[in-house]
Amino acid sequence: MTLSELLNSDVDTVGLWLRGGLAWWVGELAGMLPPAARGLFERRPSLTAEPLGDGGYRLTRHGRTVMQGPGAARRPRRVTLRLPRDAVLTRETVAPPIPERDLRRMLELDIDRLTPFRADQVFVAVAPGPAGSRTAWVAAVPRELAVQAVDLARAAGLEPRALGVEGATPAEEALDFLPRMREAKAVTGPRFSPALIWGVVAILALANLGVAVGRDMLQLHRLQQQIDAQQPQVDDAQALRRKVLDETRRRSGILTRRAAGEPLRMLDAVTAAMPSGAWVDRLAWDGKTVRIAGYRQEQIDVAQALRASPAFRNVRNAGADVLSRQTAGHPFDLTADLARPGGR
Structure with missing residues (x-):
């Protein structure tokens, strides 16, 4: 049968084809049933x-x-x-x-x-x-x-x-x-009356919807079972990830404390920044801020030397104590923040 013959067919002929196809389909389904169940239909x-x-x-x-x-x-x-x-x-x-x-x-x-x-x-x-x-x-x-x-x-x-x-x-x-x-x-x-036919159509539509909903529920149930079966492995992976992150944070903290609170680096920075003609009499350091007090020759500017060093930031005059040994030179009392490694 060609498409042209199908389009030129009247409604009665198409109805006969549909009824024949439906009867064949129902017969094939009935043939799959066992004899005991087939008798019920x-x-x-x-x-x-x-x-x-x-x-x-x-x-x-x-x-x-x-x-x-x-x-x-x-x-x-x-x-x-x-x-x-x-x-x-x-x-x-x-x-x-x-x-x-x-x-x-x-x-x-x-x-x-x-x-x-x-x-x-x-x-x-x-x-x-x-x-x-x-x-x-x-x-x-x-x-x-x-x-x-x-x-x-x-x-x-x-x-x-x-x-x-x-x-x-x-x-x-x-x-x-x-x-x-x-x-x-x-x-x-x-x-069959039209009411019966439409009733069967409604029942089949509801059955189709019920089957679709049932299949979705079964698929969701299977997916939930797979998730539950893999939950122990997921918990182990999450626990391992937390341990790795905690260890990473701990090591990062150690490196940060070492970089910011290493006294040898501070002493090396002060030694390199202090100009000739200046003597340190007192040095105090709290891990972040360095306080340097001492004496300098008249032409020496200790504050300018510290500001020129990339190891120090925010150099300022402390001005709290008055040094008593004036014979050693002009006193100075400065405070500066020690920069992190790399000049940051």
């Missing part, structure tokens, strides 16, 4: 109708007779219609261990070999055998007879939802001709 009514010779029907439920005829009812009663056994050809045949849907297709294509009918003359029903048996039951009914049986049942106030065989054995219970009749458009399927 089958729409086969428990009320069984078997035609009688006088044109009536015997209705039974779980082997017990309900009534001899359908009676007067406002709505058609949904039933599983049973065809007379002499009107249906059934046989057991060898079947390969393949999925049920593929098995049905294979046996339907091979019906002209398994029965004396051509594929266009009969409706075919297939029932796989027990697991591991490599067998299957195949049934064929003439198309005119099957269509007539359904029409007569509807005229009697019944609505067949499954078409099986009268007196079916447990292995033949799964035989149903009605799906193939609907696929061939020999009979019409049950109609």
